[in-house]
Amino acid sequence: MAVKTLWNIDHACGHTTEADLADRSADRRAGYARWLSARDCIDCWRAARGEDAESRAEWLAKKRAAEQAEAQEWSEQYRMPALEGTDRAIAWGIRCRHRLVSAAYTALVLEGTTSEAEWEAIEDVVRPLTRAGWWIDQRDADPADLPELLDAATESDRPNENPTSETPHPRPKGCRASVLRLPHTALRRHRSTPHHAPRQPRRRLRALPPRRLVTRSASRERGLSRAPGAAAR
Template identity: 30%
Template sequence: MARYEYPFTIIHRCGHPGSYKATQDLLLGYKERLRARDCDECRNAKGGQETLTIDGQECVLPAITIGSDAQIAWAVKIRRKVLTVLLKNHHQGEPNPVDWMRNLTSAKWWIDHRDVPPAALAPAVPKAA
């Protein structure tokens, strides 16, 4: 049976509207993630960067660009969860967890490592990444 995709329009954080489609089971979470980010045009104008605000701390990371739309949305959610945990447990003098995330723009890497404890992720980052 074919799954119906519902069209919808949202206003992004930057104030620009965006039109999308999603199945009913993904609709609510997808809308919230899209509202919380800038539109594609604004992100590209910023050099493909994405700004995440976690516990009042603003983190600028490159946008996850490698993967399908669904994979990217999932990877952004995983990265946000990991970053939240790492920033809550971050102590002065330790390396900033954002630093090792800067070159990870593949949704596949985040999805493949989704079950790895956040504290163990930094050593899992390939040296070429």
């Protein structure tokens, strides 16, 4: 007698389903049916999985909101400037900065040999680092390595370290954009100085001698005097 392929499974959730086990070998069907009976049916399993996903997403959102509020309060308390980047990067960077700097204080000051005065110097280096991407990149770094990480930061990570208060000069009419970078004195000199070769001194015109100034009537008479008939006379 052949081993049956259709099995009635009484699941742990209380539901009964019919499972087709024809794709399994005959000696494994009974064991697989017993394994199915110890678990929920497919509908209950999908519903439970969806609820778990929703509950996990809700828990993660609440946790992230609490971390964001704590990081924002910490930034205001220790006068940390705002970060630069996209909205998502700024929020993420604030949390990363809070976690890294707080953990570094514990590792270097509370558990290490760094004094409070030395830590204040470290904080002064932390503040100009306002690029959110830099703090996101250091999210997995060792907190004790914070001083070395700060030394490795580049000028692009400190966009507002040396802000300038100078305002650009207004563009004169007909002036090219490259000239606007020059000061006013240099601008006048730039206008008066050509880009090509130095200007040659203007040559003075000399007056022609009187004999060269010949009128039209005189030239006509001179032409008649040179005619062949006149020469024969």
